[in-house]
Amino acid sequence: MSPVLTYVLLVIVMLIWGLNVVALKLLVEAFAPVTMQAVRIFVAGVSLFIVLYFLKDLRWLNKKEWGYTLLATVFGVVGHHSFLALGLAQTSASNAALILGMLPLTTSVLAMIFLHDRMTWLRLLGICCGFIGVAFVVLQNNGGLGTISTGDLFILLAMASQAFSFILIKKVTATLSAGEMTAVMLLAGSVMLFAFSLWVEPHGLDTFSQGSWWIWLVFFASAIIATALGHVLFNMGINKIGAGQAAVFNNLVPFFALVSAFLFLGEPLLLSQIFGFIFIATGVLLGTGYVDEKLKRANLMVHSQSKPPVSIHDQIEAQGQHKAKSDSV
Incomplete structure (x- = not known):
């Protein structure tokens, strides 16, 4: 798969994930x-297991x-999806x-704390930008600044739970494929989540009889x-272009979700949300170390190009010295 095709594929995935929020x-x-x-996560887990079976990417875990x-399932599936x-x-x-x-930014902050990732001034600036962006969103109340809503607080907890699960996933995917771990997490998490739902929603399954054909279509498409x-x-995109470049595409998810919510749900586009998106996208680029990595590579290229070319005389002399050492041995 060519890099251009990989980029197109990742944009399509981000569009799908943006629509999935709606x-x-x-x-x-x-x-x-x-x-x-x-139930949705269970269907997703079974579907992913079927895909991995045909890709021959399954084995027993140690x-x-x-x-x-x-442990990652408790935070990344049960915590994340229930709060969401x-x-x-x-x-x-x-x-x-x-x-x-x-x-991505919250995961980066947790990686600095638990995995001892390096902190730089650019990353610190990115973290500040990101949290300013969230403040624009969660403190917006009826068009002005107010207090954080209960719904926004739950979404914050959902985001933080998943970010912490990524730290745990980072520790185990050195030996286990990310696809298989995701499948196991979805299947095991759906069972835990269903047990939790029986406690908080004793008659939750009864609501499934009320769904129309099109809402079931949305359900299976989402799963x-x-x-x-x-x-x-x-x-697959990570495998082709690397995790760093692939992660940048995640910035498109809020954009696609905002547009989709406006088109399909009739939700208004608020100025505070636009400012929030700009700050969050900037914060992710800086805070995850993406800009640091690009600057580092650029500096290495400049230094390598600034080195004086080796003359033919020096090359011949170096070859002669190498041959003399070989003869002496």
Whole structure:
């Protein structure tokens, strides 16, 4: 696959994930939120296992891998998806998308704390920009600045839970493929999530009888296309162009979600959300170390080009010295 085709594929994945935020907003209004997430994640997990079976990317996990995977499941599936469902039931899809756009930056901050990643001035500036952007979003209340809503708080917790799960995933994907770990997490997490839903939503399954044909179409599209297939395609993109470049494409998800919420849900585009998106996107580029890495590579290229060329005489002399050493041995 050529780099251009990979870029197009990643843009399509980001479009799907942006639309998925709108889809989830529709689903939590049609079904009991946590129960819906449990069933949706189960369908996604089964679908991903089927894909990985044909890709021959399945094996049994060892004890250490099971430990990290199950712990990551508690935060990345149970915590993330339950908070996400509860949050979307009380806030707009636009706000949710912008807050979730902080995920790469929050993961980067946690990596500095737990994995001892290097802090730089640019990364610190990016972190500040990102949190300013979130402040524009979550403090917006009826067109002005106010207090954070319960829905936005749940989305923040959903984002933070998933970010922490990524730190755990980082520790185990050195030996386990990201695709298989995602599949195990989705399947195990759906069981945990369903058990939790029986406690918070005892009659949650009853709401499934109320869904129309088109809402079920949205449900299966969200589970199979966005969650299962989307992760497989994104992992393929990482394999082709690297995690750093692929992660930058995540900045498109809030943009696509904002536009989709405006077109399909009739949610207004607020000035505070536009400012928030600009600050968050800037913060992700700086705070995740992407700009640092680009500057470092540029400096290396400049230094390599500034070195004086080796003359033919020096080359012949170096070859003679190498031959003399070889003869002496």
